[in-house]
Amino acid sequence: MPAAGPSSEPIIPTVPLTAQMRDSLRAIVGAKGLIEDEHGKQPFVTDWRGLLVGRAGAVVRPGSTEEVAQVVRLCHDHGIAIVPQGGNTGLMGGATPWPAHTGIVLSLGRMNRVLELDPTGYTMTVEAGCVLQTLQETASRHDRFLPLSLGAQGSCMIGGNLSTNAGGVQVLRYGNARHLVLGLEVVLPSGEVWDGLRALKKDNTGYDLKHLFMGAEGTLGIITKAVLKLWPAPKDVCTAWLAIRDPRAALEILSEAHSASEDNVGSCELMSRSAIDMVLRHIPGVQDPLRAETPWYLLLEWSSARARRDGAEGMSEKMEQFLADQLEAGRVLDAVIAQTGHQSHNMWRIRESVAEASRAEGPGLSYDVSVAISRIPEFIDLGLKAVLDILPSIRPYPLGHIGDGNLHFSFMAPVGMDQQTLTQYKAAITRAVNDLVTSMDGSISAEHGIGIDKLDELSHYRSKTELDIMRTIKRALDPQNIMNPGKVLRL
Ligand SMILES: Cc1cc2nc3c(=O)[nH]c(=O)nc-3n(C[C@H](O)[C@H](O)[C@H](O)COP(=O)(O)OP(=O)(O)OC[C@H]3O[C@@H](n4cnc5c(N)ncnc54)[C@H](O)[C@@H]3O)c2cc1C
Numbered sequence: 001m002p003a004a005g006p007s008s009e010p011i012i013p014t015v016p017l018t019a020q021m022r023d024s025l026r027a028i029v030g031a032k033g034l035i036e037d038e039h040g041k042q043p044f045v046t047d048w049r050g051l052l053v054g055r056a057g058a059v060v061r062p063g064s065t066e067e068v069a070q071v072v073r074l075c076h077d078h079g080i081a082i083v084p085q086g087g088n089t090g091l092m093g094g095a096t097p098w099p100a101h102t103g104i105v106l107s108l109g110r111m112n113r114v115l116e117l118d119p120t121g122y123t124m125t126v127e128a129g130c131v132l133q134t135l136q137e138t139a140s141r142h143d144r145f146l147p148l149s150l151g152a153q154g155s156c157m158i159g160g161n162l163s164t165n166a167g168g169v170q171v172l173r174y175g176n177a178r179h180l181v182l183g184l185e186v187v188l189p190s191g192e193v194w195d196g197l198r199a200l201k202k203d204n205t206g207y208d209l210k211h212l213f214m215g216a217e218g219t220l221g222i223i224t225k226a227v228l229k230l231w232p233a234p235k236d237v238c239t240a241w242l243a244i245r246d247p248r249a250a251l252e253i254l255s256e257a258h259s260a261s262e263d264n265v266g267s268c269e270l271m272s273r274s275a276i277d278m279v280l281r282h283i284p285g286v287q288d289p290l291r292a293e294t295p296w297y298l299l300l301e302w303s304s305a306r307a308r309r310d311g312a313e314g315m316s317e318k319m320e321q322f323l324a325d326q327l328e329a330g331r332v333l334d335a336v337i338a339q340t341g342h343q344s345h346n347m348w349r350i351r352e353s354v355a356e357a358s359r360a361e362g363p364g365l366s367y368d369v370s371v372a373i374s375r376i377p378e379f380i381d382l383g384l385k386a387v388l389d390i391l392p393s394i395r396p397y398p399l400g401h402i403g404d405g406n407l408h409f410s411f412m413a414p415v416g417m418d419q420q421t422l423t424q425y426k427a428a429i430t431r432a433v434n435d436l437v438t439s440m441d442g443s444i445s446a447e448h449g450i451g452i453d454k455l456d457e458l459s460h461y462r463s464k465t466e467l468d469i470m471r472t473i474k475r476a477l478d479p480q481n482i483m484n485p486g487k488v489l490r491l
Contacts, residue, residue, distance in 0.1 A: 006456040009098060010486035015079045016102040017057035025060055025104070028070045033110065035059035044105045047096040048089050048152075049359060052452060054097035056083070056105045063110040065185060065193060065224040071106060072222065073191025081482045082106050084218035086129065086160025089152035091355070091368070092451025094164065094217040094487050103482070106222065108159050114138050115225070122230040123182060123199045128159025128223050135228070144230040145305075147174035151352035159223045165215035167447030169267045169351070172403035174231070176447070178214040185225035186213050189478040199227045212473065217449050218484040220477050232305035234266070238315035239301045239344040240323065242335040243292030247377040249331035250298050250402050260322040261302040264315065265403070269299040269351050270376075274397040276350060278412070282360040283353040287346055292334045298402075299351050354399060358410065363419040365394075365426060366410040367433045371442035373405040379440060383409055386432040391425045393417075406446040409433060434461060450488045459490055 017025075026034050035041055036058050045054045057080075062068045075082050081103035085095040097105060108129035116125040119142045126135060132153040139146040148161060150168035160166075162184070166177045174180065183198040196210055213220055244250055247270060254268045273295045280288055290297070300319075308314035319337055326332040338344035358364055371379045384396055393414035400407035411429075413422040434444045438461055450458050459467060470489055474481075481491055 006452065009100060010455065010490050012098055012100060012485035013079055013081045013480065013482055014100055014102045015081070017080065017104070021074065021078060021080065022058065024074055025058065025071060028067055028074070029060055029062050033061040033063065033067075035061070041105075044085060044088065044107060045097055047093050049091065052093045052096045054099050055101050056097050057102050059105045059107055061107045061110050065111075065187065068106070068111075068187045068222055068224055069191050069193050071104070072187050072189065075103065075482055076189060076191050076480065079480055079482060080104065081485050082222075083484055084108065084159075084163070084222045086157035086163070087131065087152065087155040088160075089156040090160065090164060090217075090451060091366075091448045092217075092445075092453045094449055094451030094484070095160070096452065098452070098486050108157060108222075108224075111224065112157075117142050117144070118199070119144055119230075121199060124228045124230055125197065125199070125225065126158055126228060127225055128157060128162075130158050132156050132158060132161060139230050140233060143233045145233045146180070146228060146230055148177055148180055151355055158226060158228070162214045162223055162226060163216060163218050164449045165447070167401060167404065167406060169269060169401065171401060171406075171447075172268060173266055178211060180229050181210060181214065181226055182229060183227035184210040184213060184223055186221040186223055188221045189480070189483040193224075194221070197225055197227055215449070217451060217488050219474060219488050220483060222483075234303035235305055235307040236315045237266075237301065237303040237344070238319045239299070239338040239347055240319055240335055241289040241338075241347050242298040242300060242323070242326075243290055243294050243333045244296050244298050245294065245331055245333060246296055247380050247402070250296065251374060251376065253298060253300070253326055253331050254403055256326070257300065257302070257322065260325075261315070261318060262304075264302045264304045265300070266303040267299065267301040268401075268403040269399070270402040270407075271297045271299065271351065271354075271399045272397050273297065274395065275354050275399045275410070278361055278397055279350050279353045279357045282357040283349070286349050286353065289343070289347055289350070290334055290336050294333055299347055351399075354397075354408075358397075358412070361412055363413040363417065363422045364411055365422065365429060366408055367430070367437075367444075368406070368408055368446050368448040369433065369437045369442055369444060370404065370406045370446035371437060371440045373403065375440055375442075376400075376402060376405060376407060379407065379436065379442070380409075383433055383436055386436055387411065387429050390428050390432060394425075394429075401447075404446070405442075430457070452487060455486070455488070455490060458488065
């Protein structure tokens with residue numbers, strides 16, 4: 001497996017699909033639900049970054065929970081490995097089968113129905129294959145708000161979002177994906193269906209099983225349905241782009257923004273000038289909102305569910321006053337407030353296109369880490385020094401969800417360096433970054449998960465006790481290790 005993978009491939013079940021098994025799968029999902037030709041399977045066995053390419057005996061696309069359960073039961077009875085897949089936008093290789101994989105990729109894309117929207121109860125019951133953006137738009141049509149929001153929202157699916165416990169740009173206010181869920185339905189590795197599809201805010205009946213499956217990256221079962229929480233739709237939104245003194249100023253600005261906005265901070269995204277320039281180089285149609293003599297910028301958004309009333313002070317007026325105060329305090333060097341939906345969209349497009357731009361830029365390294373919020377500036381200083389000591393010509397472009405203490409500590413290869421040469425530095429840089437994170441009591445994966453990429457890192461940094469608990473849970477639910485084998489944990 002190329003660049004992004006760990007040092008050695010884990011042992012996974014390699015029972016091949018027989019002709020009889022293929023017939024049985026076809027009988028369950030129908031001919032259009034089974035992809036067997038190499039060309040058709042290609043997008044399902046290649047990861048979004050184009051770094052990992054695996055194999056699969058077939059891609060299976062069930063259309064209902066019952067079909068998922070039948071497929072899993074069949075695989076269980078024959079020891080066939082299953083890789084669950086949603087939109088295939090994950091950045092850690094969790095949805096990509098290993099090259100030794102002989103089983104199936106189980107794609108949830110056909111399970112894309114919104115089953116119920118309850119505006120009074122502020123809930124939405126959905127199938128796992130619904131595209132996130134479609135769910136946001138559905139909620140919006142009912143004057144409700146689904147706050148999960150990330151750059152891949154046009155193609156990632158809610159089952160994948162929950163399985164990675166996705167973060168994104170609204171965590172600051174609403175929490176990670178797992179905080180937006182009331183109930184789940186899951187097909188277990190045995191093929192049994194666990195019906196936990198309850199729309200309850202309060203339910204202290206033993207272990208909270210739904211949280212076991214969220215963030216498990218498909219290693220414990222297949223999420224087939226979810227009850228999601230909704231919020232009132234935002235009515236008064238103000239987006240601003242700030243040139244700021246440094247990351248410490250970003251924290252001070254955010255800290256004061258909470259009360260200045262009357263607790264209406266929706267997003268606060270730190271961006272380096274180099275990340276912005278990379279987007280401007282590769283993404284057509286975006287405009288630079290502001291250029292100032294600083295390497296640091298902040299995208300700040302305030303939103304209220306209360307519509308702006310004539311004559312009353314709204315989010316924009318509050319933001320204007322706030323930015324004037326911050327300019328005076330020397331934290332903000334310059335700022336622009338979006339005056340139109342187009343301007344706001346342009347600001348967000350810059351932030352959300354960084355992953356796409358980095359893919360176009362060429363080889364690079366990226367670390368999705370978190371530390372306590374107030375330690376972000378210290379981490380940036382020490383981390384940059386540590387990496388530049390190893391490879392002085394590497395080009396950093398850090399950015400992050402600063403209000404969550406989550407930094408995408410990212411680097412482009414030195415100009416002209418190819419992927420293979422960069423890979424020679426990868427082990428030393430990864431050790432330096434993750435040792436620093438750990439010494440600061442942080443996490444080596446804030447929101448992207450473990451997948452294939454961080455398999456070795458998880459076992460290196462988590463305690464034996466923690467790994468033993470995880471393995472015990474995995475073995476109890478999936479004794480044959482058929483459910484997304486070789487991801488998250490080495491057994
Ligand atoms: C441009 C871009 C921007 C991104 N921004 C963010 C961001 O801001 N925050 C963030 O957290 N992530 C981000 N990501 C990463 C990615 O979009 C998220 O991890 C997303 O939640 C994955 O959803 P998916 O449907 O594509 O899942 P996939 O990639 O298909 O799968 C991800 C994992 O979940 C498992 N899985 C998928 N569906 C199911 C299911 N129904 N049941 C059980 N297991 C399942 C897979 O086996 C795999 O391990 C970004 C990615 C891109 C490409």
